[in-house]
Each structure stands twice: as structure tokens, then as C-alpha cells.
Amino acid sequence: MRIVIAGGHGQIALRLERLLAARGDEAAGIIRHAEQSDDLRAVGAEPVLLDLESASLDEVAQSLRGADAAVFAAGAGPNSGAARKETVDKAAAVLFADAAVRAGVRRHVVVSAMGADPAHEGDDVFDVYLRAKGEADAYISGLDALDWTILRPGRLTDDPGTGLVRLEARTGRGEIPREDVAAVIAELVESPATAGLNLELISGPDKVAVAVKSVAGN
Numbered sequence: 001m002r003i004v005i006a007g008g009h010g011q012i013a014l015r016l017e018r019l020l021a022a023r024g025d026e027a028a029g030i031i032r033h034a035e036q037s038d039d040l041r042a043v044g045a046e047p048v049l050l051d052l053e054s055a056s057l058d059e060v061a062q063s064l065r066g067a068d069a070a071v072f073a074a075g076a077g078p079n080s081g082a083a084r085k086e087t088v089d090k091a092a093a094v095l096f097a098d099a100a101v102r103a104g105v106r107r108h109v110v111v112s113a114m115g116a117d118p119a120h121e122g123d124d125v126f127d128v129y130l131r132a133k134g135e136a137d138a139y140i141s142g143l144d145a146l147d148w149t150i151l152r153p154g155r156l157t158d159d160p161g162t163g164l165v166r167l168e169a170r171t172g173r174g175e176i177p178r179e180d181v182a183a184v185i186a187e188l189v190e191s192p193a194t195a196g197l198n199l200e201l202i203s204g205p206d207k208v209a210v211a212v213k214s215v216a217g218n
Helices: 011-022 034-042 057-064 082-103 125-141 178-188 208-216
Strands: 002-006 026-031 046-049 069-072 107-111 147-153 155-157 164-168 175-177 197-203
Touching: 002 011, 002 082, 011 026, 011 034, 011 178, 026 034, 034 046, 057 082, 069 082, 082 107, 082 125, 107 125, 107 178, 125 147, 147 178, 155 178, 164 178, 164 208, 175 178, 178 197, 178 208
Parallel strands: 002 026, 002 069, 026 046, 069 107, 107 147, 147 197, 155 175, 175 197
Antiparallel strands: 164 197
16 A cells, blocks of 8 residues: 655654555655655655645645555644644645545545544634644545544553554543554554544553454444
8 A cells, every 4th residue: 555644754654654664555754844854764654745834735636646545644733833723733634635535545544633623612722723623624524535534542652552542432531652543543544444433542452453443343
């Protein structure tokens, strides 16, 4: 499979790219800065230089042509202001989804956030973030041309992955190592039976493959 990942230099994305390359898939990561290219090559991924905040729909679609799946793992980051929550966490997610439709890439996995909700109230930056994520999720879930899955991890940690997770429509709050989030995404891109699902993810009792098969009804 060829999988194109938006936010290709992010902490989850680099872990995902390493996993995909190790199993023989072709991973391509979209990055904003050329100096990040070597980090992607080091984990076995192809760097694709493109700024999702300024790129056109056609430019993003071109980066997706020939892919079997797309993963949106981009984010403005915890130190960004409210404006970039709108331009990255919302607008770039919408653009990437529209580009996948134009490029004919049906399988689409979105890394969202627990608590994302277009009706979330509040004026703090984190409130804006949850609202932007929720609005993007709502838009993407309305695209019939995509086999989308929206993944909402709990609080992310840099602890070593355990390979044990809880993946359900509602898990409640909890933590999850980024390494385990990447492992779940790697399974999801190969599990089209999870299309149309909004899933929450925290550490738990189930092996990753078992958890994904369970929510897929297999």
C-alpha cells in the first residue's frame, strides 16, 4: 500500500511511517520544511514538501494521486494560537479530505482529539481547538466519496508502547502512548470495515489487531 500522511514530521506520523515502512508499505509524509526531509528518510518514508496552509486543492490532490490511503495527522501544535487552530486543525483537514476525493483516494483516517465537538463552548485556545477539530470531523464525515474513520486518542504520552489498547465509540478519558496510536492507525488503514466510525482510543486490555477487528465487527 501507498499511504500519504499529512503532518508527516509529527510525533505520531514519524512513528507511523516507521511502522509502515517496516511492514513493506510505501509511506509518504507531507512536510512544510525541507530540513525535515532527512528525518522522514531515516524512518523509511518519502518526504513530500507542501504547506497545507497555503497549497491549492489541485496541489494537495497531486500529492495524493496513486495512494491507497490517506492519514490526516497534522496539527497546529500546543503552542499555537487560535488562528492556527482554524487554519491547520480545521481548514487543512478539510482541504486534505477534499483533495483525497479529487484524487480518488477513498480510505481516509483522521487523527482527531477526544472531546472534539463543533458545538463546544468557550473562548480559550483549547476550546477553539476542540471546536475546530469537531467542525473538521463533521465535514469529513459528510463526504460520501470517502471511507473515513475518525480516531480520537486520549492524552498522548511518550511512554513506550505496550501494544494494548481500548478502542471503542466511547472509552472515557485516559492516556495512550503515541507509539500505540501509530500502531492503531497502521491497522486502521488496512481495515476498511471500520469506515464510518468515530472511535476513541486509550490504553487498555486488548492487542491492537484484536481491538481493530472488534470494532470492525470481524
